[in-house]
Amino acid sequence: MDDLLQEFIAETRETLEALSGEIVAWEAQPDDRARLDAIFRFVHTVKGSCGFLDLPRLARLSHAAEDVLAQVRSGNRTPDRALVNGVLAVVDRIGEIVEAIDAGTGLDDSGDDLLIAALAEGAQEVVQLGGAVAQRAPARSVRLNVDLLDRMMSGMSDMVLARNELARRLRAEDIDPAIEAALERLSLTVGEMRDTVTRTRMQKIDALFSALPRMVRDTAAGLGKSVTLHIEGADVELDREMIEVMRDPLVHIVRNAIDHGIEAPGARRTAGKRENGRLVVAARQSGNQIIVEIADDGRGIDVERLIAKAAAAGHGSENELRALSEKARLALVFLPGLSSKDEVTEISGRGVGMDVVRASIEQIGGRVELDNAPGKGLRIAIHVPLTLSIISAIVVGAGGQRFAIPRQAIEEIVTERGDAIRIDMVGGARIATVRDRRIPLIGLGRLLGISADARDEGQMLAIVNIGKGSYALAVDTVLDNEELVIKPASPAVMSTGLYAGQTLPDSGLPMLMLDVAGMAAVAGLDFSRGLGDAGADEDAAGETEVPGVPALLFADLDGVRRAVPLGIVDRVEQIDAIHIRNAAGRLRVAIDGRILPMLAQDRLPDGRVSLLRLKDGESEVAYAIEDALDIVVLPEEVIPARAPGPVGGVVLLDGEQVELLDAFWIFAEYGAGAEDGPAPLCLLAGDGDGWMAAFVRPLLESAGYRVVSELAAGETPNVVLAAAEAEGVEGQPAPLVRLRRRKAAAGKADESIYRYDRDGLLAAIESRVANGGSR
Amino acid sequence: MTHLYLIAQIAGRTVAIDSEQVESVVDIGEVTAVPRAAGHVRGLAALRSRVVTVVDTQAALGLEQAGQVARRAVITQIEGHHYALLVDALEDVAPFDLLPLSAGVALDAAWRATGRGIVERDGEPVLAIDLVSLVPGHTAQAA
Numbered sequence: 045m046d047d048l049l050q051e052f053i054a055e056t057r058e059t060l061e062a063l064s065g066e067i068v069a070w071e072a073q074p075d076d077r078a079r080l081d082a083i084f085r086f087v088h089t090v091k092g093s094c095g096f097l098d099l100p101r102l103a104r105l106s107h108a109a110e111d112v113l114a115q116v117r118s119g120n121r122t123p124d125r126a127l128v129n130g131v132l133a134v135v136d137r138i139g140e141i142v143e144a145i146d147a148g149t150g151l152d153d154s155g156d157d158l159l160i161a162a163l164a165e166g167a168q169e170v171v172q173l174g175g176a177v178a179q180r181a182p183a184r185s186v187r188l189n190v191d192l193l194d195r196m197m198s199g200m201s202d203m204v205l206a207r208n209e210l211a212r213r214l215r216a217e218d219i220d221p222a223i224e225a226a227l228e229r230l231s232l233t234v235g236e237m238r239d240t241v242t243r244t245r246m247q248k249i250d251a252l253f254s255a256l257p258r259m260v261r262d263t264a265a266g267l268g269k270s271v272t273l274h275i276e277g278a279d280v281e282l283d284r285e286m287i288e289v290m291r292d293p294l295v296h297i298v299r300n301a302i303d304h305g306i307e308a309p310g311a312r313r314t315a316g317k318r319e320n321g322r323l324v325v326a327a328r329q330s331g332n333q334i335i336v337e338i339a340d341d342g343r344g345i346d347v348e349r350l351i352a353k354a355a356a357a358g359h360g361s362e363n364e365l366r367a368l369s370e371k372a373r374l375a376l377v378f379l380p381g382l383s384s385k386d387e388v389t390e391i392s393g394r395g396v397g398m399d400v401v402r403a404s405i406e407q408i409g410g411r412v413e414l415d416n417a418p419g420k421g422l423r424i425a426i427h428v429p430l431t432l433s434i435i436s437a438i439v440v441g442a443g444g445q446r447f448a449i450p451r452q453a454i455e456e457i458v459t460e461r462g463d464a465i466r467i468d469m470v471g472g473a474r475i476a477t478v479r480d481r482r483i484p485l486i487g488l489g490r491l492l493g494i495s496a497d498a499r500d501e502g503q504m505l506a507i508v509n510i511g512k513g514s515y516a517l518a519v520d521t522v523l524d525n526e527e528l529v530i531k532p533a534s535p536a537v538m539s540t541g542l543y544a545g546q547t548l549p550d551s552g553l554p555m556l557m558l559d560v561a562g563m564a565a566v567a568g569l570d571f572s573r574g575l576g577d578a579g580a581d582e583d584a585a586g587e588t589e590v591p592g593v594p595a596l597l598f599a600d601l602d603g604v605r606r607a608v609p610l611g612i613v614d615r616v617e618q619i620d621a622i623h624i625r626n627a628a629g630r631l632r633v634a635i636d637g638r639i640l641p642m643l644a645q646d647r648l649p650d651g652r653v654s655l656l657r658l659k660d661g662e663s664e665v666a667y668a669i670e671d672a673l674d675i676v677v678l679p680e681e682v683i684p685a686r687a688p689g690p691v692g693g694v695v696l697l698d699g700e701q702v703e704l705l706d707a708f709w710i711f712a713e714y715g716a717g718a719e720d721g722p723a724p725l726c727l728l729a730g731d732g733d734g735w736m737a738a739f740v741r742p743l744l745e746s747a748g749y750r751v752v753s754e755l756a757a758g759e760t761p762n763v764v765l766a767a768a769e770a771e772g773v774e775g776q777p778a779p780l781v782r783l784r785r786r787k788a789a790a791g792k793a794d795e796s797i798y799r800y801d802r803d804g805l806l807a808a809i810e811s812r813v814a815n816g817g818s819r
Numbered sequence: 820m821t822h823l824y825l826i827a828q829i830a831g832r833t834v835a836i837d838s839e840q841v842e843s844v845v846d847i848g849e850v851t852a853v854p855r856a857a858g859h860v861r862g863l864a865a866l867r868s869r870v871v872t873v874v875d876t877q878a879a880l881g882l883e884q885a886g887q888v889a890r891r892a893v894i895t896q897i898e899g900h901h902y903a904l905l906v907d908a909l910e911d912v913a914p915f916d917l918l919p920l921s922a923g924v925a926l927d928a929a930w931r932a933t934g935r936g937i938v939e940r941d942g943e944p945v946l947a948i949d950l951v952s953l954v955p956g957h958t959a960q961a962a
Contacts, residue, residue, distance in 0.1 A: 201868030445852065492854035534872040534900040536954070537863070540855045546863055546870050554851045554863035554870045566855075 048255055051291075052093050053146045054187055059086055060139045067132055074123035081380065083131065084113040085400055090138060092295050101153060102141055108160040109134040117380075118357075121165065130162040190285055193245055200241045201529075205552050207234050235637065242529070249327045249336070250278040252287050252294060256325060259295065263302045269321060270309060271302055276326035282334050286428050289408050290336065293401040297338045297424055298323070300398070305342030305422055315419065317341065329435070329452060330561065339423040345416045350376050374414050378402045429532065437528045437557065439549075440506065441521040443494030448528055448547060448557040455507040455514060457522055462674055465505065476505060476516040479675075483507070485516045486567045488558075492542070495520070510561040513571030517563070525615055530557050541566050593678045597702065598656070599670040601646035607676060607695065608667075608705040614659040616672050618652045624668075630714075633666045641714040643690060644668040658707065663715035667705075678704070723750040724813045727761035727778070730770035736783070740765065740805070747806055762813045768796045779812035781805070824915045824938055826945065827893065828907040830877045830929075835915065835938045835947040842894045847873060847903055864903060866894065871901040879904075879953045880929040895950045902954050915940065917947055 063086055070079040087106045094103035109131050115121040137159055144151040211227060253275050264271040306312075306321030313319060324339045347370075354376045355362040365373065380399040402412050410428035417423075437448035438457070458465055464479045474485040485505070489495030505516045530545040533556070537543055544559040564571070594610040624633045624642060631642040633655065640657075648668060656667040682693040682704060692706025726749045728736045741751045744765075755761065761778045768784040782796035783805070789796070797804045823838040850862040850873050859878035863870050871894060892903035915938035920926075926934050926946075933952040937944045 198868045205865075205868060443854075445854075494852070494854050531870065533863070533870075534902065535898075536860045536872055536874075537853050537856055539857070540853070542855060543853075548865055548868060548870050552865055553849055554865050556851070556853065556863070 049097055049145070052097055053142055056090060056093075056138070056142045058187070059089070060135070060142075063135070067135060071128055071132065074125075074128050080113065080116060080123070083135070084110065084117060087113065087135070087138075088400065089292055092292065092299070099145070101156065102138060105134050105138060105141075105156060105160065108163055112163045127163070130159065133159050133162065196241055197245060200238050201548065203234055204238060204550060205548075207231060208550055208552060231637075245284055246281045247284045247287050248278065249280045249282060249287065249334075252291060253278045253325060253327075256294075256298060260298065260302065260323060263299055264306075264321075267303060268308060269302065269306055270319060271306055271321040271323050274322070274324045274326075276324065277328045280327040280329055280334060282428070286334070286408060289404055290426065290428065293404050293412075293426065294325075294336065294338070296398070296401050297426075298325070301338060301340040301342065301422065301424075305340040305344070307343055315343075329450065333427045333429055336426045336428070337423060338426075339421060341421040344418040344420060344422045345374060345377060345414070346418065347373050347416070350374075354379060374416055377414070378412075435528055435530050435557070437526055437530075438506070438522060439524040439526055439555070440488070440504070440519040441523055442489040442492065442519045445494060446523065446555050447488070448526070448530075448555055449506060449508070449517075449560065450544070450557070451525070453508050453510065453560045455509050456675065457504055457506050458675070459504055460518070461503075464674060478505070478507060478516065483514050483516050484569050485518060486563060486569070487518045489518075489520065491563060491567055508560045510564055510571075513564075513569070515564055515569055517560075528555075528557070595676055595678045595704070596656070597673045597676045597697070599673060601644055601648070601668055601670055603670070604645075604703060605673070605700070606691070606703040606705060607678065607697070608656065608658070609678070609707060610675060612658045612660055612707045614657040614664065616654060616656055616669075618654055621648055621650055621653050624648060624653065635666070640664050640666045642666040642668065643710065643714060645690070658710065660707070660711045660715060663711060665710055665714045667710075723748055724762040725750045725752065725759060726809065727755060727764045728753045729764050729766040731767075736765060736767070740783075740799075743802065743806070744809070749809070763809050765809070767799075779815070781808050781812060821914045821916050823912060824947065825893070825909065826911040826913070826940065827909050829948075830880055830882045831907065832930075833910070833940075833943075833945050835940075835945045836893065836950060837947065838912065840895050840950045842896055842901070844891070844893055844909060845903065846890050847892045847905070861905065866901070866903070869901055871903045873903045873905065874954055876904050876906065876953055880933070882929050893950070895954075897951055897954055902950075904950060904953055911940075913940075915947075 063083065066079050066082045070076060070083060073079070087109045091103055091106035091110055094100070094106060112121070112127060112131060116123050116127070121127065137156070141151055207230060211231070214223065214227060256275065257273055260271055260273045301323055302321070306323070307315065307317075309319040312321065322341045324337070326337045326339075328335055328337075351362055351365045351373065354360070354365055357379070359365070359376070359379060365376065377398050378401075405412050405426055405428065408428060410426060413425040413427065415423040415425070435448075436451040438451050438454060439446055439448050441447075458478060460467065466477045467485060468475050468477070474487070476483055476485040487495075504519050504522050506519060506522070508515055508517050526549060528547040528549060530547050532538065533543055533546040537546070537556070541562040542559060543562070544557045547555050547557060549555055595607040596610050596613050596616075597605060597607045600606050619633065619635060623635060624631065626632075627639075631644060632639050633642045635655075635657075642655075643665065644667075654669050654671060656669055656672075658665045658667055676697055679695055679697070682695050684693045685691050685706070688706070688709055690705060690710055691703045692709060693704045694701050695704055696702075726744055728741065728751060731737055731753055737753060744751050752759070752761075764778050764780045766780060766782055768782045770782075783799040784790070784794070784796040785799060787798050787800075789798075797808050799805075824835040825838055825841055825844075826833060826835055828834075845866060847864045850864045852862040853860050853872075859875050861873040861875045864873050865871075873892065889905040889907050891907075891909065892905050893909075895902050895904060917936045917938060919936055920934065921937070930946060930948075933948045934946050935949045936947045938947050939945070
């Protein structure tokens with residue numbers, strides 16, 4: 045909530061600054077409609093935010109000003125001098141209160157009633173109170189120009205590309221290990237930097253959704269309604285800028301839904317609905333857009349009354365409006381100053397939200413769609429463009445070129461040669477049958493016209509889901525799994541309808557991201573009937589059965605067929621055996637710039653090795669296999685193994701005994717070991733020469749500590765580590781462990797630890813964290 | 820009014836490009852093809868961290884392909900997107916006065932949409948062109 049308050053303060057302050065010019069202009073020319081709308085929007089936004097931030101004083105002031113301005117907007121009052129002054133005094137007061145909140149000081153509220161009273165018709169002109177301007181507190185966060193962030197991002201990408209080129213050139217010849225080490229360090233830093241810089245721009249949409257449950261609860265309670273909120277897709281990431289712009293519209297829409305949409309419990313009972321209203325807020329990525337949907341099961345928009353209102357407000361005669369298309373009639377709700385509801389409430393005002401909503405969404409190149417079912421509910425979809433977004437993608441190859449496919453769209457990837465797969469020609473169209481499910485097939489190379497030969501191209505099938513149906517996409521190879529920064533491509537490229545955007549991966553060669561829905565459209569797939577429906581029926585039927593656990597069947601190195609639950613298989617990939625070493629007491633593999641513990645049931649083959657990458661959410665373990673065979677559904681009966689080990693039991697599949705890997709045992713034995721709560725924080729103090737960072741840090745990190753050389757704001761270390769001779773390292777509210785260079789202790793009182801005494805050091809740190817560590 | 824113009828060769832002709840439309844001049848590296856895009860979209864190329872759409876100006880003009888492929892390109896920005904327009908060669912940058920096309924001059928069909936006037940270089944008239952009209956997808960509003 046604190047973050048939200050800070051956001052609110054920063055935003056109000058910024059709007060006020062921008063508004064000061066408008067206010068002066070409005071004062072000079074009170075009948076200027078555009079200025080009036082701007083000020084109106086400001087007080088309306090303040091009012092909206094106050095509701096869920098629990099700032100009753102601001103809410104009262106802004107509500108009063110909003111009332112008056114609404115009267116002016118609807119022509120019921122003329123803006124005379126007294127009114128203008130009154131409104132300006134309220135706007136000023138809002139600014140003062142906001143500063144006071146930020147500074148944490150109080151502000152005398154005796155003047156508030158006077159200000160509100162001054163807004164009434166025929167009131168005395170308000171005397172400008174020269175309230176003492178509160179001291180500004182130092183800001184804990186800064187607001188940056190987006191341009192600056194963009195420049196930082198592109199500078200960062202340049203750096204990555206320069207690093208890659210440097211690495212390529214250096215590797216072309218024999219190089220000094222010292223240079224190699226320096227390059228490694230550079231790579232690591234650049235990688236970390238990139239993550240940080242990217243994070244400055246991207247945010248999970250959860251930042252937008254996290255305030256909703258509370259807001260929905262409070263709003264509903266205030267209205268005597270009960271509403272169940274469902275949030276989906278909170279981990280979709282998008283540009284911070286977009287999140288900021290969507291914040292207010294989302295609040296408006298949600299409030300409107302609860303206030304105007306969802307009926308009171310009594311009315312719902314009469315209408316044969318459940319008493320609890322249902323509100324769904326969902327985010328998803330689709331093609332080159334992010335879609336945020338807000339759906340309620342309330343009464344929907346009463347189009348007839350909307351038309352009457354619009355006609356009354358002078359937007360055309362009722363007959364004219366009635367002649368509009370259904371969509372256009374519904375869009376009347378976006379007209380400024382129009383309400384579909386008669387009463388004015390504290391919660392959502394007069395439906396003004398909707399014109400503000402549309403204005404802000406269109407400002408970022410998005411659009412708002414309404415789907416109205418009178419009596420049943422309203423669904424509002426906000427589409428915003430994917431200006432910049434990081435997408436987890438699968439890189440595939442076709443016709444010698446690489447393309448990215450959003451991972452989210454892919455249900456699974458199977459090889460064409462698998463037993464459960466067959467491909468047939470039916471009436472000129474290709475159809476893939478994957479485990480009794482029949483879906484249309486598109487050859488990527490053929491669709492794009494880049495692999496002209498008529499041979500059955502495509503070794504791999506990616507089963508792609510586009511919401512209304514699935515299809516199989518045949519590609520030559522599946523290459524990689526990457527996090528990619530996707531940007532929109534130029535109109536000439538987008539007009540093909542096949543691409544969702546472009547990206548520049550580390551290779552330095554641009555790559556296109558495929559629009560899976562667009563491809564289906566270009567290929568002429570029609571999901572409204574036939575195959576698609578059959579698939580849907582099948583899905584529905586599948587849901588009623590008890591779903592078995594899907595598992596990956598594979599041939600292990602020792603020739604035995606084994607299975608592993610699919611849920612823990614992150615992916616299957618091939619790696620050169622030279623990356624696998626028996627290092628530090630166990631088999632390990634270097635992959636993606638990291639070292640993973642590894643299991644193999646037999647001697648590793650030379651050359652390429654297939655790896656299963658198993659993940660339990662936190663730690664990752666590699667498992668060498670001979671070949672992945674198929675995806676199977678495990679029977680319910682599993683016969684446990686006699687002794688604990690990598691094999692946890694055996695199941696019967698198609699009359700054959702198949703050993704089942706014990707995921708639990710593997711992660712217990714090989715995983716990093718799940719921590720309880722956050723890892724204890726260890727501060728390396730006064731590490732001038734970097735010795736500790738180089739030698740001690742890896743040791744501590746592998747023992748499960750989080751190690752920093754400098755504290756971030758608000759962090760408290762659990763233990764401080766410093767050299768015996770280091771000065772100025774006291775004063776941290778955490779126990780101190782000193783390291784000495786000499787093996788022998790200087791005396792009895794010397795509690796320092798010899799710096800190469802690995803066990804002693806870990807024991808000392810552990811005991812101090814346990815005893816004195818204040819978190 | 821005198822403007823700075825870039826004198827370049829496109830499709831074997833000398834043309835003048837208003838320097839205000841030119842962000843930089845570069846040599847294009849490897850190009851990623853964009854399957855099924857319009858013929859004048861040569862593909863995508865990386866320009867440092869930026870991805871630019873490479874436009875084959877000859878194809879955009881509707882002219883026959885000359886055998887060899889130009890590598891040099893003029894970078895321009897249109898509506899937030901960067902384009903690299905391939906040119907055969909760059910000759911000069913100098914200030915010129917833009918003169919209207921002489922009355923009655925009928926440009927070749929290929930050049931008609933893009934011609935904006937004439938500059939006089941050492942007594943020789945050179946066609947001044949508008950880069951925007953060469954970029955597919957923007958042709959409509961420019962023409």
